[in-house]
Amino acid sequence: MLTVNDLHVHYGSIHAIKGVSFNVNEGEIVTLIGANGAGKTSILHAVSGLLKPSKGEVLYSNINLNLIKPHKIIQYGLAHVPEGRRVFSQLSVRENLELGAFIVKDSKQRMLDYNKVMQLFPRLKERENQLAGTLSGGEQQMLAMGRALMSSPKMLLLDEPSMGLSPILVKEIFTIVKECNKLGMTILLNEQNAKMALSIADKCYVLETGKVVLHGDAKDLLDNDIVKKAYLGG
Amino acid sequence: MDFVLQIINGLHVGSIYALIALGYTMVYGIVKLINFAHGDVIMIGSYVVLLSLTELHVPFWIAIIVAVVFCALLGMLIERFAYKPLRNASRITPLITAIGVSLLLQNIAMKVFSANPKPFPNVISGEPFQFGGVQVGQVTIYTILISVVLMVLLELFVLKTKMGKAMRAVSEDAGAATLMGININTTIAITFAIGSGLAAVGGALYSTAYPIVDPYIGSMLGLKAFIAAVLGGIGKIQGAMLGAFIIGITECLTKGYVSSQLSEAVVFAILILVLLVKPAGILGQNIREKV
Numbered sequence: 285m286l287t288v289n290d291l292h293v294h295y296g297s298i299h300a301i302k303g304v305s306f307n308v309n310e311g312e313i314v315t316l317i318g319a320n321g322a323g324k325t326s327i328l329h330a331v332s333g334l335l336k337p338s339k340g341e342v343l344y345s346n347i348n349l350n351l352i353k354p355h356k357i358i359q360y361g362l363a364h365v366p367e368g369r370r371v372f373s374q375l376s377v378r379e380n381l382e383l384g385a386f387i388v389k390d391s392k393q394r395m396l397d398y399n400k401v402m403q404l405f406p407r408l409k410e411r412e413n414q415l416a417g418t419l420s421g422g423e424q425q426m427l428a429m430g431r432a433l434m435s436s437p438k439m440l441l442l443d444e445p446s447m448g449l450s451p452i453l454v455k456e457i458f459t460i461v462k463e464c465n466k467l468g469m470t471i472l473l474n475e476q477n478a479k480m481a482l483s484i485a486d487k488c489y490v491l492e493t494g495k496v497v498l499h500g501d502a503k504d505l506l507d508n509d510i511v512k513k514a515y516l517g518g
Numbered sequence: 519m520d521f522v523l524q525i526i527n528g529l530h531v532g533s534i535y536a537l538i539a540l541g542y543t544m545v546y547g548i549v550k551l552i553n554f555a556h557g558d559v560i561m562i563g564s565y566v567v568l569l570s571l572t573e574l575h576v577p578f579w580i581a582i583i584v585a586v587v588f589c590a591l592l593g594m595l596i597e598r599f600a601y602k603p604l605r606n607a608s609r610i611t612p613l614i615t616a617i618g619v620s621l622l623l624q625n626i627a628m629k630v631f632s633a634n635p636k637p638f639p640n641v642i643s644g645e646p647f648q649f650g651g652v653q654v655g656q657v658t659i660y661t662i663l664i665s666v667v668l669m670v671l672l673e674l675f676v677l678k679t680k681m682g683k684a685m686r687a688v689s690e691d692a693g694a695a696t697l698m699g700i701n702i703n704t705t706i707a708i709t710f711a712i713g714s715g716l717a718a719v720g721g722a723l724y725s726t727a728y729p730i731v732d733p734y735i736g737s738m739l740g741l742k743a744f745i746a747a748v749l750g751g752i753g754k755i756q757g758a759m760l761g762a763f764i765i766g767i768t769e770c771l772t773k774g775y776v777s778s779q780l781s782e783a784v785v786f787a788i789l790i791l792v793l794l795v796k797p798a799g800i801l802g803q804n805i806r807e808k809v
Contacts (some may be wrong), residue, residue: 287764294532332697333696334693334697353701354696355696355700355701355702356699358697358698358699359699363697364697366693366697370693371694372686372687372691372694374686374690375683375686375687375690379683379686382680382683383684383687383695383698383700384698386680386698386699386700387698387699425736431698433696443528484791
């Protein structure tokens with residue numbers, strides 16, 4: 285469904301992504317793990333068009349995303365939940381969700397999706413008219429995910445959904461990620477919490493300073509000595 | 519009675535400042551640029567109204583519509599060719615460009631219309647209204663009425679429509695807005711169009727009250743509206759309205775009770791005071807980051 289070939293990203297003279305290739309099949313949960321600064325976020329940004337790769341191609345359902353205007357990418361069913369949630373803090377929860385459905389023309393469909401999201405995140409229902417900036421971190425993460433789901437995506441890019449959340453909330457978020465996957469969404473997940481990520485993923489790519497150093501089935505990597513030592517705390 | 523009259527005069531100029539301040543504040547809100555060419559768009563608007571009246575002999579309200587359309591296009595044109603190429607440059611670069619565009623517009627106007635002031639015809643005539651013992655001219659009533667209606671419409675547009683929400687989203691986080699499928703370029707262009715269209719109305723109404731048009735009328739008018747936007751809290755639409763009425767009333771009270779020469783000095787003193795005491799403006803919040 286998503287194939288990234290020999291991706292390079294430069295920030296000025298800094299070569300941040302040095303030829304990364306990976307592949308996500310339909311229906312899979314694939315996770316990219318690695319330390320801060322390994323380049324996980326840059327890769328997702330290059331996929332969703334927030335930054336232009338200096339080299340390499342991003343193929344999504346056989347469409348070359350490099351050739352598509354960034355704001356059009358969501359129309360192909362690819363939604364991105366960015367790092368740090370980036371909800372619109374001056375807008376209400378409801379307005380944030382409405383913006384998530386910005387590309388959905390059919391108002392009936394929008395209502396349907398809205399109710400679905402509210403069912404998935406009952407906490408948001410209680411806070412419908414509150415400004416998004418007043419929500420807690422966990423609620424903002426739910427809102428960011430709900431906002432992405434409002435466009436009925438086929439594939440979700442999730443960037444550090446567990447960042448800064450309590451263990452209970454992390455569990456809750458990951459349960460929802462699995463739920464989305466069961467509903468048919470393909471998922472590409474960036475995560476620092478490697479244990480959690482590997483426990484729900486099918487495949488995993490390990491990144492170090494802009495390169496894939498290891499990849500394989502998530503189950504195998506859970507038992508891999510290098511991964512255990514570096515990412516799972518021994 | 520005199521006091522009431524000064525307040526009404528203050529509301530009159532204040533509502534013109536408000537229409538213009540909205541353009542500054544909306545553009546600042548979305549691209550973080552003080553568009554110093556905004557004042558000169560007003561001047562162009564006044565000339566377009568004047569020409570429509572004297573050359574095309576259309577009614578005043580049609581002249582205003584012509585000016586709104588012309589200025590909206592002009593605003594988009596300026597954005598497209600002067601500011602858009604600089605969107606990722608450091609913030610001082612587009613600011614200097616804005617001053618350049620301002621000078622360009624003034625000089626084009628001087629070339630086309632000559633530097634000689636042109637009289638603006640008397641378009642709103644008729645008996646003044648009587649409120650108790652106070653006489654209020656029709657121009658004043660119309661100006662306040664038109665401005666208030668436009669402000670309410672703008673507020674509704676920004677709060678209720680899809681494009682209004684997109685504008686607020688882009689002003690807060692353009693990257694996240696792109697992920698929602700919002701076309702940032704279109705949104706910014708529309709913001710410039712609305713701001714410049716309102717400026718055209720402001721220019722037309724200003725010319726009915728001060729019936730002389732020259733290539734420099736936009737400078738001082740724009741500057742005062744800019745101060746109003748800063749006073750209210752730049753980037754905040756209600757702030758621009760509030761600031762504009764405060765500036766208008768202060769100016770008229772100074773003219774009435776202190777000295778008309780000092781009225782502009784007082785307005786600039788307000789700017790200095792705001793920048794010293796509450797740089798974010800009356801309705802502006804100090805920026806705080808939530809992690």
